[in-house]
């Protein structure tokens with residue numbers, strides 16, 4: 001049998017993340033294990049995201065009451081907000097097994113057919129980074145989601161035949177950081193779409209206190225608040241900073257995380273009071289000191305900080321933009337007045353010439 005299709009696998013544009021990044025670096029094996037241990041196991045343990053949680057709770061309860069398989073669920077939102085965690089919770093709440101794969105791992109439609117045809121009834125198929133699936137696999141998925149059926153193509157060229165294959169009912173949980181990149185036909189086939197928001201500091205405090213309990217670390221409420229304020233609205237970052245602060249507390253203090261210990265530790269790791277790390281500050285500093293606050297092109301800015309264009313664009317900028325420190329304009333990147341204030345610098349307004357003042361005074 002020939003599972004092959006002729007579609008070339010699309011080139012992956014993965015941002016080159018420097019290994020020394022504390023808050024956004026890809027976790028290594030041990031960190032992955034800790035992360036898994038800290039995952040909430042059911043909806044009640046899952047902090048925040050009230051709306052998504054309530055809606056999902058209804059979807060799952062109703063499906064359970066009908067004795068049916070839950071509708072397909074799409075989860076979108078920035079990295080580290082809990083999409084993978086929630087997919088595992090969906091399976092747990094449905095008492096169903098979960099199969100985990102990702103868009104980039106499915107090179108050919110045949111890869112997907114193999115996975116789909118081996119699913120058990122009611123199983124949850126978690127498809128991470130669903131926006132990075134190949135086109136033929138995506139088209140196969142349309143039919144599988146809607147009719148629980150796939151056409152397996154056997155042979156090549158004019159002699160190729162499509163053999164229909166029935167699938168057991170299953171629940172697809174798709175996750176994406178880029179919902180906008182999903183083709184509408186795919187988006188429309190999900191019965192429920194949950195968009196994950198960034199977390200409020202009080203919610204992150206709860207995440208941190210819960211994780212500290214699991215890690216058996218003593219933490220004062222002010223210590224949790226200090227870490228939460230620097231965690232960029234993201235539980236994964238909150239948990240990672242907590243582990244670094246714990247290290248510091250063990251080595252330099254008596255193991256208890258107070259506000260002072262947290263602040264000192266995060267100072268050592270170059271995470272500032274607003275959650276900016278070394279790369280974020282390097283980008284801002286270059287923008288202010290070398291280019292007078294801009295506008296400057298992305299490539300120039302990237303060269304100035306010695307990073308890849310994608311790293312600056314995808315790792316540093318989203319947070320800087322969200323914090324209102326940097327703006328992307330058609331003419332290039334510009335710093336906002338808040339950026340000058342954050343780095344304690346004075347904008348060279350009187351020198352004039354850049355014309356950017358007008359942008360903020362209008």
Ligand SMILES: Nc1ncnc2c1ncn2[C@@H]1O[C@H](COP(=O)(O)OP(=O)(O)OP(=O)(O)O)[C@@H](O)[C@H]1O
Nearest residue numbers: 035038039046047079080081082083084085235236
């Ligand atoms: N609502 C939450 N309550 C408590 N902890 C959470 C919550 N959301 C996420 N976490 C923690 O944050 C970590 C990262 O979450 P998760 O892996 O689910 O994010 P993700 O959205 O799948 O990220 P990515 O887009 O990078 O795959 C997990 O280890 C989990 O412990």
Ligand SMILES: [Mg+2]
Nearest residue numbers: 083084085128
């Ligand atoms: Mg994930």
